[in-house]
Amino acid sequence: QSALTQPASVSGSPGQSITTSCTGTSSDVGGYNLVSWYQQHPGRAPKLILYEDTKRPSGVSNRFSGSKSGNTASLTISGLQAEDEADYYCCSYAGDTRWVFGGGTKLTVL
């Protein structure tokens, strides 16, 4: 199963918004409403920030939002804060009880 495609890096200034993408195929991203996003700070375990394409778990800031069009999902972070600097991974269900992750995007807050 091929990994989902994410840009290696994205950057933005405090207060700005950024959007990063996650591209798959009709067999994963485009085939199910089961894209999730994870935030990972250096040396820490990943943390779930979005699920089912657009939903936020309890306790996650509403500055994080998700969308999807066809085979591409997107994560938007509004009102960038220094603490948002981290790696972000998308993940999609790929059928037959299999999951595929993206390669990750490193967010730099300038």
Next chain:
Amino acid sequence: EVRLVESGGGLVQPGESLRLSCVASGFTFSTYTMNWVRQAPGKGLEWVSYITRSSSFLHYADSVKGRFTISRDNAKNSLFLQMNSLRVEDTAVYYCVRDSGFAFEIWGQGTMVTVSS
């Protein structure tokens, strides 16, 4: 507090075996499907294996199928990963992860496995 604590990682030579454990607390372990997800040094995340609540269904990534075996002991709130015929490319941090049906909801802190001669 919901918590997952992995153990059992270490340094082994290619071809050797290792058994990882994960102890859950703060929730009813037997009511959740569980997964192992790994992350090679400096690399992205890779789903490894999945086990249903009653161990009825087990699933594996192609990269570990036939070498790794996932299991659980609901009476002891524990998840396991038996890793045989280890390869250099299995070197990674292994995370125990609670599955909520739609995402990987709760992650442990991870345990490092290094395969090297």
